[in-house]
Amino acid sequence: MADPASSDPQRTGDLDRDNTLLQAAAFAEHLQRSGVAFLPRANPDRVAEFKQRFAPSIPIAPATEKKAAVEQVAEEKILPKPPESRPESRPESRPESRPEFQSTSIRGEAAKRYPCEARPVSQRTAELDTLASTVAACTKCPELVHCRTQTVFGEGDPQARFVFFGEGPGADEDRTGRPFVGKAGQLLDKMIVACKLTRDEVYILNTVKCRPPGNRNPEPEEIENCRPFFESQLEIIRPQYIVCLGAVGTQALLRSKLPIGKLRGKFHRYFDSKVVATYHPAYLLRNPAAKKAAWADLQMMLKDAGISLR
Known part of the structure; x- marks a missing residue:
């Protein structure tokens, strides 16, 4: 069946515009989370239009007009008309762009923000380089030190x-x-490209x-022994999304013993990063049928990030 939007140029244009607004909002949040000190001044008219399109439950009228707006909605039988004697109530505040997470059984401090403020990119690079040197000199695990050619820090x-x-x-x-x-890395590269990254x-x-040893x-x-290293990396980078590949990484980050099948398909949280659990590329190479589920996990993340795959 043909998509009705494909035959309606005006509707197609509206959808493209909506997707652009969503992506712009997500990108603005990313800039603020990354510590960017300057953002362009908001256009009040466009902000109002955006709220009307994507957050109709958030009032945008001045306080003096709230009561009239509620009564108008009541007359349209969308909401029950409040009693005349009831004092005007203020809408509950909501954290911006922070939807409720479906999983709560995670590490105790995970719901808080990262303990340090965002660093400029030059400082992040310097801190990661220093940490990589520390990792290269680590001898905490005698068996791994004996077997390794070199450490693999990250990039x-x-x-x-x-x-x-x-x-x-x-x-x-x-x-x-x-x-x-x-080979698993080559598949991961394809997954990243499929995410338009x-x-x-x-x-x-x-x-x-x-x-x-022996993989x-x-x-x-x-x-x-390695936890302080990868936790420091994540604190320096402060990503908006962490994609955990396989049960080992997911369970380590979330301090969970649940199998990957119980952890995937929903957002978790590590400090103020959203965590997506999915299958490891090496597992997908052995079990190609699981690729569909892994792609569904990535699509869930991309939709939340405002990245359109059309």
Whole structure:
């Protein structure tokens, strides 16, 4: 069946305009979260139009006009008319662009904002470089130190809006010192491109920075030894979205023991970052049928971010 919007140029134009407004709002939030000190002055008329389109429940009329607006809505039988004697009530305040998260069983301090303020990009880069040097000299895990060729710290945009958080380095990563460069990394690259992003626009890291022998899963003690490193990376970058790839990364970040099937399909929270749990690219290579579910997880994130895939 043909899409009715495709035969109606005016409706198609309206949809394109709506998508542009959503993307602009999401981008503005990202700039503010990243510590940008200047944003253009808002156009009051366009702000009012935006609120009417996407947040009709938020009153935009002056306080003196609120009562008349409520009575007009009541006459249209959309809302019951309030009693005359009832004092005027103010709308409850809402956090801007912060929807309720479906998962609450996460680490105790996760609902708070990152403890430090956003840094300028030059400072973020310097702090990440210093942290990478500390990681390279780490000897907390004797078995991993004995097996590694080099540490794999992470790479990407230091003020990335999207972070992809994996499990640990494999043979190719251990050889090159870069995360996700093997077959699983090639699939991750395709997933990133499908999200209308590039590898340079995101940041990629793992729970542990050394390759476990035989490509085994990291031991809990090894993850805890590396926890200060990946938590510091995330605090410096302050991403809006963290895509956890596989059960190991998801459970480590959220401090959860639930399987990936129970964690995916909804937003979680790590400080003021939104966390999406999905399948690891290596798992998708072994189980291609799961790619549809992984793509659904990414689409959920993109819709929330205001990125249109049309």
